[in-house]
Amino acid sequence: MAPIRWSFQVACPPDHAFAVWTSDTSRWWPANHTVSGERGLRVVFEPWVGGRVYERTAGGQEFDWGQVTAWDPPRRLGYTWHLRADRGDATDVEITFVEQDDATTRVDIDHRGWERLGAGGPARRDANRAGWSTLLPHFVAACALSPGP
Numbered sequence: 210m211a212p213i214r215w216s217f218q219v220a221c222p223p224d225h226a227f228a229v230w231t232s233d234t235s236r237w238w239p240a241n242h243t244v245s246g247e248r249g250l251r252v253v254f255e256p257w258v259g260g261r262v263y264e265r266t267a268g269g270q271e272f273d274w275g276q277v278t279a280w281d282p283p284r285r286l287g288y289t290w291h292l293r294a295d296r297g298d299a300t301d302v303e304i305t306f307v308e309q310d311d312a313t314t315r316v317d318i319d320h321r322g323w324e325r326l327g328a329g330g331p332a333r334r335d336a337n338r339a340g341w342s343t344l345l346p347h348f349v350a351a352c353a354l355s356p357g358p
Contacts, residue, residue, distance in 0.1 A: 210330050212321035213338050215345065218313045219352035223306040226314045227283035229351050230304065231256065237351035242344055244272035244293055254288070256280060262288050275299060290320070294333070298326055314352075 219226050229237070234252035243250060249267045254260065255277060262275040273296065279287030283306055289299035300322035307315040320337060323330040 210323040210334060212319050212323070213334060213341060214320075215318040215341060216315060217345065217349065218309065218315055219349055220313055221352045222283075222312060223308050223314045224283040226306045226316060226352050227286065229348065230254075231282075231286060233351065237347040239344065239347060242292075242340060244274075245270065254286075256282075262290075275302075279303065298329075298333075300325070300333070300337070316348075 221229075231254040234254065235250065238252050240246050240248050240250065243252075243264050245264060245266050247266045251265045252263075253265060254262050258277055258280050260277040260280070261273060262277060263271050263273045265271050274292045275289040276299075277286075277288050278301070279285050285303070285305050287301070287303045289296075290302050291297075291299040300320060303319045303321075305317045307317065309315055318341070320341070323334045326333055
């Protein structure tokens with residue numbers, strides 16, 4: 210089953226784009242794309258291979274989303290992905306941040322592993338494609354802003 214692939218430009222250098230994705234995620238990630246749906250939650254990418262990807266609510270409850278499989282700032286990030294799914298049904302996300310001559314960054318996303326999900330793969334892939342399409346504009350907008358506090 211073909212991976213989901215996205216390629217687009219953001220108006221910042223790669224180090225800022227990488228930080229927006231991994232450190233400032235809570236500033237732009239919509240609450241309706243989380244497990245709890247709560248406002249004010251924190252999205253965490255632990256900055257090492259084997260680190261967790263998770264959300265933490267204001268009340269301290271944590272929900273695992275995946276595990277970091279590649280951490281090479283500011284060029285490459287990889288993680289398993291099982292938001293709202295069993296960890297055994299995780300798919301793989303790889304993101305590269307490529308500097309462009311005009312001080313922008315090309316972001317390439319490759320989301321694969323759908324074939325491991327068997328008969329449920331096509332529906333999960335379609336749902337994730339729709340999720341990416343609504344999520345990515347928030348990331349693009351956040352990249353255009355100056356770094357947060």
